[in-house]
Amino acid sequence: MPAPDEPTALPVTFRPVRTRVVLLTVGSVMLITFATVALAMPAPWAAADRATMIGTGLIIFAVLALLSRPKVVATRDGVTVVNLTTVRRLAWAEVLRVNLRAGDPWVYLDLADGTSLAAMGIQPGIARQQAVSDARRLRALADALGTGPADAA
CATH class of the missing domain: 1.20.5 (Single alpha-helices involved in coiled-coils or other helix-helix interfaces)
Incomplete structure (x- = not known):
């Protein structure tokens, strides 16, 4: 790809x-x-x-x-994750890793506080290729604007 x-x-x-x-x-x-x-x-x-x-x-x-509400909005300052009933605003430094593994229903964000957050706005259900592409774009943004993969240890 x-x-x-x-x-x-x-x-x-x-x-x-x-x-x-x-x-x-x-x-x-x-x-x-x-x-x-x-x-x-x-x-x-x-x-x-x-x-x-x-x-x-x-x-x-x-x-x-x-x-149909879920979405993920990436801006220069951070990322906003809108799930079914919650909205969470994160600075890029809080996002350590963006994961979309085979079988996952949506993207998961590994956070600096040791937790992970479901980002239901990127889900491979009907459009798998689009979800993979979106996850890669979000991962690239997190690496470029956040702490990056080198600091995620």
Whole structure:
């Protein structure tokens, strides 16, 4: 595989675009379907029944929208990891290593405090080649702007 383009223009956002498109499309279709069924219900159905159907469609859409939220934003100052319900801002010096091993569901960042952080914005599920490329670009940025692999010992 070719090396990542140098230098990478900042800021750069890594996001599983295909996964996001699929999730938001399915969520929209489900919401439209539930709303259509609610509005097409025969007269004996009460307004509460219709509201329940539309509410169910909204809940399904909200869950799928939440699942499409993850991203990783790299700037000159650091990296912001947006996962399902959390946002974590890291300085480049805090990121020691960027890992995407075979079988991993997403990238993991090894941090200076000895922990690792899942970066769900780069996930090889639907687009493996894109995820590998994005992980390499993020690794290059971490090496260039952070402590680098030599200091990660």
